[in-house]
Amino acid sequence: MGGLLLQQGVNFLLLGSIYALVSIGLNLVYGIMRIINFAHAQFYMLGAFIAVIFANWLGLHYMLAVVVAFVVTALLGSTAEFLVVRPVQNDELRAMTSTLGLLLILGALASLIFGPQQHSVNLPIAGGTRVLGVYISFYSLILIAGVACALVALTLLLRRTWIGRALYAISQSVDGARLQGINVSRMRLIGFGLGCALAGLAGALMAPIIATDPNTGDSILLKIFIILVLGGLGTLVGAAIGAFTLAAVETLGIVFFGQYSILVAYVLVLLVLVVWPAGLLRRVR
Secondary structure, three states: OHHHHHHHHHHHHHHHHHHHHHHHHHHHHHHHHOOOOOOHHHHHHHHHHHHHHHHHHOOOOHHHHHHHHHHHHHHHHHHHHHHHHHHHOOOHHHHHHHHHHHHHHHHHHHHHHHOOOOEOOOOOOOOEEEEOOEEEEHHHHHHHHHHHHHHHHHHHHHHHOHHHHHHHHHHHOHHHHHHOOOOHHHHHHHHHHHHHHHHHHHHHHHOOOOOEOOOHHHHHHHHHHHHHHHHOOOOHHHHHHHHHHHHHHHHHHHHHHHHHHHHHHHHHHHHHHHHOOOOHHHHHO
């Protein structure tokens, strides 16, 4: 049992880190634009496919392919904001509907280009170590450490730079931000791109562990909404809390409930909706 708990503990940190990257990106976009980007999970899928293209097809080193995936999904996200969201940004319902259309378009394009089969990237770092008889791959440990560094860098960006201060000002009051001389349209472009890039980074990092296909975005989208229910909408800390809560339910639930662990996640969501509609973070406060 001890070995199984250790293995699931590593899986908890890995999944929680990835879920946190994706959900924080979505909450970042919501904070500055007040819309839910339904296509957000597709950028996770795109990040994984971009890693496949550059690492497998073009022979680029995997870690460089991850950087490329981050940059490309940032550019694609900014382009989507400019072409799809900005024309209807004053109508929240139309803006969210437009992202739903973008979700369908990106999924269809992925199916046309990559087909229905699954694609993956070879582990960039072979080997692992045994702890209490449990094999833990080096890549899993490096991924967890890498995501932690990325989240620290994001925190510094949002708290210590003019970009972060501008995004925070917009999230508090668009009119107030304009009075301070902030170019709201430009910062929304940057913020939307950054949020999508976080999802793309998560997808690229998971490509060597879980194979991706055109339906990958659909599977992660449901988990994102579970995280939003658990942690609350519009708070980055809440997104992280929701992400690690879901990861704990998924990984530890397997130990105690086996294949029914996903049902525990759904029951937890219903409980939060009934008892703490604003999410767990509101309860912590």
